Amino acid sequence: MLGENHALFIEFPEMKNKIHQLKMADENFKSMSDRYHKLDHVIRGLECNNVPTEDQHYTQLKMERAQLKDKIYSALNN
Secondary structure: OOOOOOOHHHHOHHHHHHHHHHHHHOHHHHHHHHHHHHHHHHHHHHHHOOOOOOOHHHHHHHHHHHHHHHHHHHHHOO
16 A cells, blocks of 8 residues: 555564564664665655656665565564
8 A cells, every 4th residue: 555654563563572672782683674664764755745656766665675674574583
């Protein structure tokens, strides 16, 4: 859905405590989390401004967010 918030706490509610712990203890995880948050914010802004879905920049941002989400999920399950 357009404009939907994909914050990590929403995407992985059952891992809320682990997300917080890793952000505090693991600089790499914190960096990935911060980048994910920034990407999500930019993507939601574009969606709310009705950017065409065929826009290459928009598509690239969404792809990067998805790849980052996979890396974060992997880190959460280690």
